[in-house]
Amino acid sequence: MRSAEVSAKISRHLERLRGWLAAGLGHPRVSAVTVREITAWRDHLAAAGGRRKDGGAVAMAPATVNNHLAHASALFSWISAHAPAALLPGGDPTKRVEPLRLPAPEVRALNAAQVRTVKNVLDRLESFHHLTGRRHRSGGRSSTHRHARPLRDRAIVHTMLGTGLRRAEIAGLDLAQLEPHEPDQLRRVKKAKLSGVRGKGRTSRSVFLGLDACTALADYLEHERGRDATADSAALFLAASSIAARRPDGRLSPRSINTIVAEIGAIHDLQIASDDRRLGRLRPHDLRHTFAYLLSQASGHNRAELERRLGHANERYLKLYTNPPEEIAAGYVEDL
Structure with a gap:
């Protein structure tokens, strides 16, 4: 039901999560994902999750970080509904991770x-x-x-x-x-x-x-x-x-x-x-x-x-x- 562009964005966001887990834990198995890991991933994205044109790390905007969290939450909600209960013994690890507070919106109207x-x-x-x-x-x-x-x-x-x-x-x-x-x-x-x-x-x-x-x-x-x-x-x-x-x-x-x-x-x-x-x-x-x-x-x-x-x-x-x-x-x- 999603457009190809939205599907591609969701795939990119989940691939970033997979890469984060693989780098930090040595494997990307969902059974090992905890609230601690999702929280650390959120904080990593907020500090250095983006990339400049020269390849250097840059902070992600809070709204973009929250978008990543929403897609991770949708994935784990699907897993919780379809996978055996033993796969996620601690339950959905995204449920107790708070999204970042959004800054006050900036007025950009031209005069x-x-x-x-x-x-x-x-x-x-x-x-x-x-x-x-x-x-x-x-x-x-x-x-x-x-x-x-x-x-x-x-x-x-x-x-x-x-x-x-x-x-x-x-x-x-x-x-x-x-x-x-x-x-x-x-x-x-x-x-x-x-x-x-x-x-x-x-x-x-x-x-x-x-x-x-x-x-x-x-x-x-x-x-x-x-x-x-x-x-x-x-x-x-x-x-x-x-x-x-x-x-x-x-x-x-x-x-x-x-x-x-x-x-x-x-x-x-x-x-x-x-x-x-x-x-x-x-x-x-x-x-x-x-x-x-x-x-x-x-x-x-x-x-x-x-x-x-x-x-x-x-x-x-x-x-x-x-x-x-x-x-x-x-x-x-x-x-x-």
């Missing part, structure tokens, strides 16, 4: 000035990918790098900024979910939407698209997507066909969405002189926070509308998403 300059960069995104030199110009028009897909990247960011979709939800979109999906109709229609968006917890929802997203999607579908599509390409957003390591169906991975958004953030900051508009590292969830805050303002903080559009009912995160950016919050105090 109005940042949203304006991000959209300005998106309007000019093609120009940043042009190759320089006379030999790259034909008919007065500059060519772009063969892997570059500026119209796709522009459409992705406008869609995230205008719908609050998560990166995995963006990567999982199919062309058939876009209504309508003909470029000329997208430019004319008053109500375009993405139907059946698959979210966390096997939820499904529909989201409406604004003018910016519709225009950007129409441009991408008309001028770029056809270059990368094959008969098996159901995904809305496709990786460049010139990339040898792309998936057989061409679908972008969630990590690719991270890279695309971060690169646009880097271009933005190179164009901006004032420090108060700089983004630092732009992440997909920053766009989700921005959408949620603007939706909260526009809907009068309507909880039902926020749950429906964000696909999230957790009170903790609804409060986070709807907190104002620091500049706006500071303005409240200044006016008192």
